[in-house]
Amino acid sequence: MSQITNILVCGVGGQGVMTATEILAEAAISLAFDVKKTEVAGMSQRGGVVTSHLRFGRVVLSPQIVPGEADLLIGFESAEALRWSHMLKPGGVALVNSGRIVPPVVNLGLFDYPEDPVAKMRALGLTVHAFDATTIATDLGNIRLGNTVMLGACADHLPFPAQVLRDAVLARFGTRKPHLVEANRQAFEAGRQAVGGDALAA
């Protein structure tokens, strides 16, 4: 069996989890990997749990990541990152948006939101890079840039150069929404820097 990279992206319906995974997939395809991607997205899933599995390598068979075999966990929301912690392999890395989306069941007082999900993950012995992607995106002018911030953050944790992912992000907006290219370039770099990465040449 050839080496396969497993990436689990999780978050809340409406955050752009599936779009971000799609862009990661496009980057892997551009390098001629075999790629499979799947998600749980029943109903409209608005406000519900969304997970997207991405696997790439020479040949990919099953589309699903086995618990304990994800190389990378990309959490778009901190409690969701905690929920899916068991998917990470020993020594894997979690990139977590420390921003919170509190669901109605918590507002109604039926359940508690975990006090500090990131601290809890670290206490489990996981390697976690946490940063407030929601605020970074909002400061850049649009909360919807959050998924590009997350992609920027994971760019240096992939088995291919960060430029490949950035090209995939910009290519997507370059054809569909050219006016958003610059904002997404900034969001991507902000995400990279949030986890200590260097800026790429423009």
Place this chain on the structure above:
Amino acid sequence: MPVTQTVPAAARMFLSGNDAVARAVWEAGTRVAAAYPGTPSTEILEVLSRYPDLHTEWSVNEKVSMEVALGASMVGARAFCAMKHVGLNVASDALMTMTVTGTEGGLVIAVADDVGMSSSQNEQDSRYWGRFAHVPVLEPADSHEAYAMTLAAFELSERLKSPVILRLTTRICHVKGVVQTGERIEIEPAGFVKDPRHWVMVPGNAKPRLPSMFVREAAARAEAEISPLNFQVDGSDRRIGFVASGPTFMHVREAFPDAPVFKLGLSCPPPLESLRRFAGTVDSVLVVEETEPLLETEMKAAGIACHGKDVLPRIGELAPDVLEPAVRRLRGEVVPEPEHVPAQQVFPRPPTMCVACPHLGVYYTLSQMRNVIISGDIGCYTLGAGHPWNALDSCISMGASMGTALGMDKGRGKVDENKKVVAVIGDSTFMHMGMQGLLDITWNRGNVTVLLLDNRAVGMTGGQDNPGTGRDIHGEETPRVDFAKLCEALGVKSERIRVVDPYELPVLFKALREETKIEEPSVIITNRPCVLIDHYQPAKSYTVIEDRCTGCGNCVEVGCPAIHVTRRDKAVKASGKEVDLSFVRIETSACTGCGLCVQPCAPEAIVHADPVQSVQSVQFVRK
């Protein structure tokens, strides 16, 4: 927005199973394709509608979509219909006679089973319909196979003059993989041949045709034995040989790369002689199928010893994490503890209704009513069963809220005598299967108040069009159903039909109070569109004046996800009763200004965000 898009040329593409089926349907020269949206099958027709050179449509239900496809096949055209598993139950009446007539132009039925139940009312194995109707079933294992088997299905259909079921599951429909595609072939239909003995299924004509099903089945069985869609993968570890159909093949290969596998693509009727030979080459056989032990039973009946559901679960997906421990147990090995952190307990996060969803007002109002039994239906509004409304007492199947409500009304005893029966249904659902139920209510003088939630979209599947939106699958204008007139035609008195704005809570509440008091069928139609369809216009957002908020929590009860609790407290009332307080803020960036939360806010603490100004609040009467 009429769509005329250029079709991508043949290439290596990254396609979901649904995309791949759509591409192959188009390439096969299909002239007619129909469906009713249903997860996980919805995208097949959405994608197909962007292709030129064929008629695509949303039908009002799956049975109609199958009839449309059959009609096209009768005149010699290649035809296609798609549905989710429960949709085939609806279409089964057409299927069970179509199997007697047989088909002319290739006819493929894609059926998507929701294995793992991401969004359905049950989990069922549609492969049974192949056995029931004596039609071949093809089971792809990924996007590439979904593409190739769709093309193969049209050819098989034309060779056998039979409809062919393409059985998909969620992990085919919603998995993307790399597919090498081709170009469309054009096929000119041979034309309709008048032949009542073939097409008019009265007993005198149908009876002589019955044996044709079994002749065809024998031909399909012979084909299955030699079909390249059924093949064997050799392996050095001969302790267990796997028999896999559909996506389980990929899981087996992933988890047990050294084991021999017999892979079934044309799985109905199964190639029993080939499977018998395979069984002779391994120590034991494990059948891996989702979800029912169908092949397992057929193999055992043919005298082929095998394991299956004795070690594997009968429900849900058979991904590697499920397969591995089961196979270890079968081999008598100790199952090791997993090498990862244990799953963490985090609050549940079910899907929610959207900010400003017009259904919020309906369910808030229903939740404030006492002594009602609420018969629910399938759609976004099924979420009304959840918190904070808890305002659904049943949900069975598409359109079933009507008949169920009538049964509740007629069947109730003394204990329920004073309760009001309310049925809830959406616009598309009403046309799918609800109309007949309403007709039954009026005909049999049921005492039911129907809430017809017309949000001008098939909301739950992503806002597709229906006869109530006035647009077709391409977004082009078509006649729009007038629901009030339709209900009147179905026997509801015109004075018992009201059209109300679900954002005006007191008006909605009053209408419900009045109509449930009157002991005859009534319909309340709500008229606000889904907030996700493209022409929704948000209004000015609201905010909470902190000093004025008394923590009553009435606005939280509306259930809008834009309302957040900032602080909880307890207070003791003059009566000595302790009450919970919830102080709130509104997520201004999410709020679309529908004003629903303003209405139950007694202290008038909710005002327009900018400029800050007081808004006239309406005291909501708690009954």
